[in-house]
Amino acid sequence: MAGIAVSTTINGDAFEYLCQPDETLLDVLRDRLGLTGAKEGCGTGDCGACSIILDDRLVCSCLVLGAEAEGRQVETVEGMAHGDQLHPLQQKFLEHAALQCGICTPGFLIAAKDLLAKNPDPTEEEIRFGLAGNLCRCTGYDKIVRAVQDAANVMKGA
Amino acid sequence: MNFDPRFSGRKFSSVGTRPLRPDGIDKVTGRARYGADFNMAGQLVGRVLRSPHAHAKILKIDTSKAEKLAGVKAVITAADLPDLTDGDAGMYDVLDNCMARGKALYDGHAVAAVAAVDASTARQALKLIEIEYEILPHVTDVDEAMKHTAPLINDAIFTEGLEEKPAKPSNVTKRSQFGHGDVHQGFGHADVIVERSFKTEQTHQGYIEPHACVANVNLDGTADLWVCTQGHFVYRQHCAQLLGLEASKLRVTSSEIGGGFGGKTHVWAEPVALALSRKAGRPVKLVMTRDEVFRASGPTSATSIDVKIGARKDGTITAAEATLRYSSGPYAGTWAEIGAMTAFACYKLDNVKTVGFEVLVNRPKTAAYRAPSAPMAAFAVESAVDELAKELGIDPVEFRIKNAAQEGTRSSYGPVYGPIGIGPTLEAAKHHPHMKAPLGKNQGRGMACGFWFNFGGQTCVDLNIGMDGSVSLAVGTVDVGGSRASLSLVAAEELGIDYAQLKAVVADTSSLGYNDMTDGSRGTFSSSMATISAARNAIKILRDRAAQTWDIPVDDVVWENGHAIAKGEKYGNLAALSLKEIAAKSGTTGGPIAGHSELVADGAGVSFATHICDIEVDPETGAARVIRYTVIQDAGKAVHPTYVEGQYQGGAAQGIGWALNEEYIYGKDGRLQNAGFLDYRIPVCSDLPMIDTQILEIPNPNHPYGVRGVGETSIVPPLAAIANAVSNAAGVRMTHIPMSPPRVLAAIEAERGG
Ligand code: FES
Ligand code: FES
Numbered sequence: 001m002a003g004i005a006v007s008t009t010i011n012g013d014a015f016e017y018l019c020q021p022d023e024t025l026l027d028v029l030r031d032r033l034g035l036t037g038a039k040e041g042c043g044t045g046d047c048g049a050c051s052i053i054l055d056d057r058l059v060c061s062c063l064v065l066g067a068e069a070e071g072r073q074v075e076t077v078e079g080m081a082h083g084d085q086l087h088p089l090q091q092k093f094l095e096h097a098a099l100q101c102g103i104c105t106p107g108f109l110i111a112a113k114d115l116l117a118k119n120p121d122p123t124e125e126e127i128r129f130g131l132a133g134n135l136c137r138c139t140g141y142d143k144i145v146r147a148v149q150d151a152a153n154v155m156k157g158a
Numbered sequence: 159m160n161f162d163p164r165f166s167g168r169k170f171s172s173v174g175t176r177p178l179r180p181d182g183i184d185k186v187t188g189r190a191r192y193g194a195d196f197n198m199a200g201q202l203v204g205r206v207l208r209s210p211h212a213h214a215k216i217l218k219i220d221t222s223k224a225e226k227l228a229g230v231k232a233v234i235t236a237a238d239l240p241d242l243t244d245g246d247a248g249m250y251d252v253l254d255n256c257m258a259r260g261k262a263l264y265d266g267h268a269v270a271a272v273a274a275v276d277a278s279t280a281r282q283a284l285k286l287i288e289i290e291y292e293i294l295p296h297v298t299d300v301d302e303a304m305k306h307t308a309p310l311i312n313d314a315i316f317t318e319g320l321e322e323k324p325a326k327p328s329n330v331t332k333r334s335q336f337g338h339g340d341v342h343q344g345f346g347h348a349d350v351i352v353e354r355s356f357k358t359e360q361t362h363q364g365y366i367e368p369h370a371c372v373a374n375v376n377l378d379g380t381a382d383l384w385v386c387t388q389g390h391f392v393y394r395q396h397c398a399q400l401l402g403l404e405a406s407k408l409r410v411t412s413s414e415i416g417g418g419f420g421g422k423t424h425v426w427a428e429p430v431a432l433a434l435s436r437k438a439g440r441p442v443k444l445v446m447t448r449d450e451v452f453r454a455s456g457p458t459s460a461t462s463i464d465v466k467i468g469a470r471k472d473g474t475i476t477a478a479e480a481t482l483r484y485s486s487g488p489y490a491g492t493w494a495e496i497g498a499m500t501a502f503a504c505y506k507l508d509n510v511k512t513v514g515f516e517v518l519v520n521r522p523k524t525a526a527y528r529a530p531s532a533p534m535a536a537f538a539v540e541s542a543v544d545e546l547a548k549e550l551g552i553d554p555v556e557f558r559i560k561n562a563a564q565e566g567t568r569s570s571y572g573p574v575y576g577p578i579g580i581g582p583t584l585e586a587a588k589h590h591p592h593m594k595a596p597l598g599k600n601q602g603r604g605m606a607c608g609f610w611f612n613f614g615g616q617t618c619v620d621l622n623i624g625m626d627g628s629v630s631l632a633v634g635t636v637d638v639g640g641s642r643a644s645l646s647l648v649a650a651e652e653l654g655i656d657y658a659q660l661k662a663v664v665a666d667t668s669s670l671g672y673n674d675m676t677d678g679s680r681g682t683f684s685s686s687m688a689t690i691s692a693a694r695n696a697i698k699i700l701r702d703r704a705a706q707t708w709d710i711p712v713d714d715v716v717w718e719n720g721h722a723i724a725k726g727e728k729y730g731n732l733a734a735l736s737l738k739e740i741a742a743k744s745g746t747t748g749g750p751i752a753g754h755s756e757l758v759a760d761g762a763g764v765s766f767a768t769h770i771c772d773i774e775v776d777p778e779t780g781a782a783r784v785i786r787y788t789v790i791q792d793a794g795k796a797v798h799p800t801y802v803e804g805q806y807q808g809g810a811a812q813g814i815g816w817a818l819n820e821e822y823i824y825g826k827d828g829r830l831q832n833a834g835f836l837d838y839r840i841p842v843c844s845d846l847p848m849i850d851t852q853i854l855e856i857p858n859p860n861h862p863y864g865v866r867g868v869g870e871t872s873i874v875p876p877l878a879a880i881a882n883a884v885s886n887a888a889g890v891r892m893t894h895i896p897m898s899p900p901r902v903l904a905a906i907e908a909e910r911g912g
Contacts, residue, residue, distance in 0.1 A: 020278070027277075036195040037188020039416070041366040042448040046835035049366055077188035090186040094178050097800040100639035100808060102185035103192055103367040103416025125844075132844040135835060137364045137417050138639060139804055140811030141843045 008069040010035070011079025019066035026050045028066035029076065037077035037106045041135065048134030051107040052076050058114040060133075077106035080113065089113055089151045098147035100138035107134050112148045120156055124149070161691040161757065165857050165864045172650040173863060176800045177657050179643040181414070190414045193370030193386030194445045201372065202231055202273040204434050204444035205280040206427070207287055208454060209262030209269050212296035212520040212828025213309065216260055216269060216289060223286040224272060229279035232438035233287070235270045236260075239433050242402050251489040253400050255523050256429045262291070263311065263488035264520050265829045266453025268426075273434040273442045296520040296828040300485040301462050303329045303519045311488050311518040329518040331490040336498050336571045337511035344477025344509030348468025352546045356538040358877070358895040359821035360460040360485065363527045364812070364840045367416020368451045373431035374441040380407045381435075385428055388418045388636050389675030393425055394667045400429045401436070411666040412636050419812070420526030421456045423675050452833035457822060458527045459484035459493045460519075463538040465501075473552045475561045477509040478502050478570075482535060486516050487523035496531035499571035500874075501539050503609035504558070504580050504766065506567045520828055526677060528809060529610040529870035533816065533877050537895055540606035540878030545891065554882070555593070558607060559584045575764065579792025579856045580607060583768040586852055592770050592788045600777060601785060602887025605770045608874025612867035613678025614759035618671035619688035621649060621696050623751040627738030629653065631689060632665040634673030635681040639808070639869070640801035647797055648686040648863070652693035654720030655737055671756050679867025682797060683858075684759035690862050696753025703747045704735045761860025762867055767791035769810065769875040773883035780903030782818055782884050788850040794858040794866030806872045807849040813876020815841045821896050 003018030010033070019028050024043075029035040029052075041047035043062045050061045053075035080087040089112050092098070099105045108131065115122060115130040122130060127148050128141070136144060184190040221233040236259040243249040253259070258267045270287050274280040295309035302308055308329055316324050319333035345351060371385035381403055387393050390412040398405040415422060431444040446455065466479045480501050484494035494514030501512050547557035562580045569575055587593060587605060597603060620632040631649050635641065642662040650657045674680070697717045704722030705712040708729070716725050721734040744751050772786040789806040796802040819839050823831045832838045857864025877895055884902065885891045890909040894901055 022278070030194075035188075036191070039192065039367065040194065040445075041368070042835050044448065044834055044836065046448075047366055077186075081187055086183075086186065093186050094182045097176075097179070097640065097804055099182075099185055100801070100804050101365070101367070101415060101417045102181075102190060103365075103414075105185055106188045109186065128844040128846075132842045135366055135840060135842065137366050137419070137812065137840060138808045140807035140841075140849050141846055142807045142849045143800075143804060145843065145848070 010074040023066045025064040026061040049107040051110040088154045092147040092151040096147035098144040104136040198441035201441040204442040207270040209267040213294040214291040218290040220288040224283040229275040232273040298824045332516045334495040334514045339509030341477040341511045345468045347476040349471045351468040353466040358534045361820045362456040363419040363421035365417030368446040370445040373435045375436040383410045388422045409668040461534040465542040483515045485519045497535040500532040501535035502570035504607045510570045528873040537877035580766040587768040604882025606875040606878035610871040612762035613680040614762040615674035617684040617688040618756045621692040621753040627741040631662040635685045636676040644797040679869040688755040691755035692753040763858030765871040769879040775887040780899035790852040792854045795864040803851045806851040809872025817880035
């Protein structure tokens with residue numbers, strides 16, 4: 001089967017791959033490029049575990065085709081830390097124990113990063129609605145919200 | 159010297175602190191490997207074909223067209239999984255659930271599977287499998303299934319536990335009974351009696367990670383299985399038995415697990431993946447879709463429960479009785495039995511009787527979900543308790559305090575309690591500021607109590623000390639929410655070293671002795687007991703090596719704060735030796751230093767909780783919203799308090815979803831209509847408030863540090879606490895869970911109309 005040739009940028013690095021017309025970007029990231037940070041919780045856009053940032057827009061990568069990444073900027077959880085320096089959100093998620101099983105964590109981190117980029121000083125309610133597209137079954141969200149609040153404070157100070 | 163598990167009341171330096179978890183960095187950077195994140199060279203993609211019918215005879219399966227499709231490497235049916243269960247009825251049911259044998263018993267029941275070079279070929283192959291069904295009448299409702307006229311799901315089932323063996327088969331597999339005293343007499347002494355019937359719908363554990371595994375069966379009969387599971391040792395036993403493999407030649411590695419809550423304690427896809435790999439001669443990766451997760455894995459029982467409680471005017475309960483009917487899917491279960499055991503466990507009762515009925519229905523096989531069966535029973539009992547308090551004009555907390563079980567109380571399910579936390583959690587609730595906070599319009603407050611047994615069981619741990627003085631801890635219970643951190647704290651405590659000197663890992667089945675399933679809130683309880691024992695065994699060796707170095711009797715060497723110390727005046731000049739110093743010399747003093755432990759962790763302390771919640775009900779739409787929520791629970795000893803809080807909050811949130819929204823909806827055709835997160839709605843961030851927690855510590859006398867399991871009890875009170883709050887807010891008693899907007903609205907309208 002012939003594939004579609006795609007050139008894209010992922011976490012700042014140039015990538016080229018072949019993919020099928022019906023292949024999702026999530027499958028490309030996970031199965032072709034070995035970037036398994038984004039998770040598949042549903043495949044239907046309902047859980048947010050596959051969240052990535054595509055040209056400054058938060059999307060469910062299970063709802064994007066691999067071919068659509070052509071010429072665009074993709075950001076995944078693998079690109080959040082800089083060298084050995086964790087992103088403040090990653091650090092605060094650890095400190096607040098905002099993860100139990102951790103399967104939802106990559107999606108939450110990406111969604112929270114996008115939220116804080118657009119609203120650096122969100123209220124609790126804005127955080128709760130901003131992250132309402134991401135499901136977590138373990139934590140009851142309490143510690144996630146606190147971690148995001150704390151990270152926002154750190155990032156404002158920075 | 160044998161290991162002494164009794165509580166010793168020591169002062170802690172590591173236990174009770176809140177360090178970062180050892181697996182944290184991997185999890186925030188996306189590097190942690192879950193079930194679907196693992197691959198093998200030459201791996202195929204497996205997919206399962208499932209019955210679209212609730213109940214149907216399988217007349218014929220023709221796989222020939224699928225087999226001929228280019229890229230298909232194996233197609234299997236039940237014929238590829240011959241029955242090797244040798245009269246073990248429970249395992250036969252597991253086998254039948256993995257792949258239907260002659261009859262499909264629910265919508266979603268696996269009937270065939272394929273392995274192909276890629277996902278789209280595998281999907282295409284499924285479409286080419288031709289199956290001839292003869293559709294049979296079905297039943298999905300628990301009360302309907304009990305009727306004589308209901309379609310029979312298994313005509314070999316005759317109800318067990320009746321005085322006389324029944325003449326006819328039925329969908330009731332078993333009757334069980336618990337209690338003591340004479341309820342008839344007890345009700346005779348009551349001034350007020352409340353009698354009510356309740357229903358709860360079926361829910362799913364809703365872990366975000368679907369079931370996933372990679373199976374590889376080699377030509378020499380050895381095999382590997384990578385899988386997200388709560389019990390890789392148990393999976394090994396089950397898979398080996400079903401596939402006819404030798405258990406020790408099947409190595410099972412538990413991946414990071416993306417939530418389980420009891421739902422990853424049963425094999426479904428794993429034997430199928432192994433059978434595919436065996437047939438194809440290549441590794442096979444099998445990942446369930448979310449639709450499959452809902453249709454074929456998981457769910458809880460749906461229930462129908464009658465409760466009758468009587469009390470005197472002074473508030474003393476004189477008798478309590480309940481009849482509990484729990485659906486178990488199409489296979490026998492013991493879910494009603496567990497419900498019947500837990501129903502009245504919070505109370506001190508002279509006369510109590512509970513009867514459970516296990517009911518077959520054409521729904522997926524019921525699986526454990528966090529304190530399985532207890533939340534539904536607590537919903538019914540705690541709702542009735544609230545009503546009784548109201549009729550007596552007694553405050554619901556005071557009423558419960560008056561009747562709460564205590565140390566020495568004979569529990570409603572038999573055993574006599576040791577020191578327990580029900581009274582203290584109620585006292586804490588009574589004095590909690592939440593109880594006194596003002597309520598607004600359309601708001602109501604509710605509270606309820608909950609109980610869970612907690613399990614112990616077979617446990618094995620290895621503790622190895624490196625020559626650099628670092629310590630690795632290999633455990634066999636799975637880390638479902640931070641247990642590597644808590645077990646490291648326990649090892650650090652016992653050895654007297656820094657937490658940072660330790661690293662805990664979950665070992666695979668070939669690297670460690672057998673461990674029971676990580677269920678029943680046993681992970682930290684059992685593995686910490688084994689860790690303490692392993693550390694003490696290592697300390698014996700450390701003392702011995704120090705004694706050798708000093709050339710003194712080992713009995714003169716004690717272990718304190720991470721150091722060997724020579725005890726006695728005559729050794730005044732000997733400087734203490736640290737663990738690190740002893741380890742550095744181990745090569746010349748007798749070789750590697752390690753401590754092992756293999757034990758059956760007995761004496762898991764029972765656990766109690768009291769929850770308080772405020773609800774606002776919109777009288778126009780019936781929508782109920784949680785405004786404030788407080789969890790108070792006994793942990794025995796909180797090893798890592800942050801993760802204990804996390805368990806309290808997580809259980810409460812799951813309970814909130816169950817109480818207000820979540821339910822399996824079946825059509826008349828017996829098909830599941832909401833097999834996805836869009837229509838099966840679990841709570842999202844904007845649905846919930848912060849969840850307050852209060853940890854009480856009433857030491858478990860059967861654990862050196864007093865630890866009790868903490869994971870499950872938190873899901874027991876919410877259904878009832880929320881039902882009591884909604885009932886108070888709406889002014890009408892709610893008796894059907896979930897209290898979704900249409901149900902609440904109907905109840906309000908019926909009340910207005912009547
Ligand atoms: S996997 Fe994309 S939203 Fe769930
Ligand atoms: S931490 Fe398990 S789903 Fe969020």
